[in-house]
Amino acid sequence: MMQGQAEQRESGSTRVAESLAMAIHEHRLSPGMKLSEDEVGEIYGVSRTVVRAALQQLAHDRLVELKRNRGAFVAQPSVKEAREVFEARALLEPRTAKSAAERATPEDIKVLQNHIDEEHEALEAGDTGRALHLSGMFHIEIARIADQTTIADFITQLVSRSSLIIALYWQRRTALCESHAHDALIKALARHDGAAAEELMQHHLLDLLTSLDLRDQPSVPRSLKEALN
Amino acid sequence: MMQGQAEQRESGSTRVAESLAMAIHEHRLSPGMKLSEDEVGEIYGVSRTVVRAALQQLAHDRLVELKRNRGAFVAQPSVKEAREVFEARALLEPRTAKSAAERATPEDIKVLQNHIDEEHEALEAGDTGRALHLSGMFHIEIARIADQTTIADFITQLVSRSSLIIALYWQRRTALCESHAHDALIKALARHDGAAAEELMQHHLLDLLTSLDLRDQPSVPRSLKEALN
DNA sequence: TGCGCTAATTTTGTATACAATCTCGTAAAC
DNA sequence: GTTTACGAGATTGTATACAAAATTAGCGCA
Structure with missing residues (x-):
């Protein structure tokens, strides 16, 4: 049938x-x-x-x-919420990257490489929105490779919220997130170096967090009402 | 007004x-x-x-x-899903317990103690359903004490799912979960011993996991249709 | 008896209608 | 001039009605 x-x-x-x-x-x-x-x-x-x-x-x-x-x-994630999101990511993603490194197949690596390539393309084309989106997909893909659906779902949610956080708190003066962290990560995954992947992910997330401007200005309210309500 | x-x-x-x-x-x-x-x-x-x-x-x-x-x-969580839930909890909860230990106020400890007392009461009254529920609330309360709303939300979800998993895979022959793990945890929290709390939580979760019967019998389907669909 | 098809029934998916609540402009009072 | 009260309009919360899909029952047939 x-x-x-x-x-x-x-x-x-x-x-x-x-x-x-x-x-x-x-x-x-x-x-x-x-x-x-x-x-x-x-x-x-x-x-x-x-x-x-x-x-x-x-x-x-x-x-x-x-x-x-x-x-x-x-x-409109608050500063506290922004910190919390990245703390949660710091708990989940490094270990997940480690698992992914131990399990990654050549096909997985190829998919990831495609993500990075597209990301670089978008970046050169000046489409930072698309680049940021693809950058997030990269993280989600790693969780998928680790074959941890539950954790992958959490990371998906956290990446989504991170996108929002970046929209609010990004310091544009910082050099763009094109820090080649993803390139280093994919290399560690390709050679099944779990420890390296874990550490790279940890530092990558820390870099991301410190590239944000998280001083206590709970976003700029559009109106007095919004501020007081 | x-x-x-x-x-x-x-x-x-x-x-x-x-x-x-x-x-x-x-x-x-x-x-x-x-x-x-x-x-x-x-x-x-x-x-x-x-x-x-x-x-x-x-x-x-x-x-x-x-x-x-x-x-x-x-x-009907599958065996794989059950394992995933506890792996996620293993990533999130020990560190959260550590944070909670460092921040816990006397009031927090009192609330936790109440939870434990009610849990023991329910257990003696033979109301295992209520006991299990309170046991879950204990974990959620710890995340709340850590002042990590985002992680607390995740843990809430994981505890919920754990309840289902226990319903499906609990081995009744095992001694009841009244392993006094929560008592030990609350003591560590009370003396602000983060390292101990982290380790106790880790072992507690491992104990929980091993008390389940997670051999590959994706639960008993009620009917042939359910099995094939 | 057992299998396969069709139609009736049931259940879900979506749209619309009505009720409750909020927003915002206007005007009156101080 | 500022503030407060009121009401029309707009928006959400809930219920009902209709459409689409699936389940079930019945029937014919081998």
Whole structure:
């Protein structure tokens, strides 16, 4: 009966959620921006029902914040939240990179190399949004290689939030994140050097964190109301 | 205008979700059981709309599994998933316990002690469901004390899933989890001994894991259909 | 009896309708 | 001129109605 492509067509809400998430990752939607249900629904040609489901998904990933009876807003991670996200990543990712190094197949390495290549391309093309997105995908891919679905899901969420954090707290004066950390990582993975991968990941995350400007200015509120509410 | 208790009354879907989660934690709902939208809605006196929202929340926490066009089922974590959950906990909780030990106030210790006392009470009363739930709350409370909201959220999710895993894979022949590990932990926290807390937590999680029967029997399917689908 | 097909029933997915709440502009009072 | 109160408009929360898909039951046939 060969059921051919098991392609279980994804539900409408997931499609909308993914599209919105992409827009947030690429910084086309800024933190604090309001996501009106009617507006979003009209854009995607779906009813408020599916928009609400999509927004709820995104809220659970902390990409949007739902305020009761007020609607959905692109999240504005506080400085504390930003630190917490990177502390969580520091706990999860180095060890996961180690596991990945021990398990990586040549195919895995190729996929990762593709990510890096595309990342460099986007960077040279000046498309920093896309470059940042691909940079995040690199981290997620490593978790996938480690064959730790649960941890990979957490890292996916953390990378998403990191994108938002970078949008808010990036110091543009710093040299771009093109620190070749990913190149070094992929080399360690290719030669199955778990210890090196673990350490490289740890330092990479620390570099990322210190490249942010995390002094206590809980983001610039757009209005007095937002500040006090 | 002093708005007094900021008690933002929670939405209907969260209420339903929390009630269902509690039922799952206390093993009143078994893994694999179907949660019909109409049925759940009738029980709580709400429409399918809010039930669907609640189920989506629970699905995101991996407490229920949503199958497209087929409905919601209480999740049946596989053996692999069970291992993954405990590996994730092994990465997150020991360090968090260390942080908690360094920050714990006397009030924090008191709250934890209450948890333990209630846990022992429930155990003596033979209410293992409640005991297990309180045992989980103990871990979550430690993450809260560490003042790491992000990690605390992850641990909350992992503890939830652990409850399901225990329901599926617990070996009843093993001596009950009343291994006094929590007593030792609270003592380490009380004297701000971070290193001890970290190590105790690590061993505690390992003990938990080894007390499960994780041989490759992906749970007993109720029917042939479930096995093949 | 056992298998396969079709149709009725049930259940989920989505859209729409109504109710509750908030926002914001206007105007009156101090 | 500033503040407060009120109400129209807009937005979200929930319920219901309809469409699409799956499950189930019944029937015919080998």
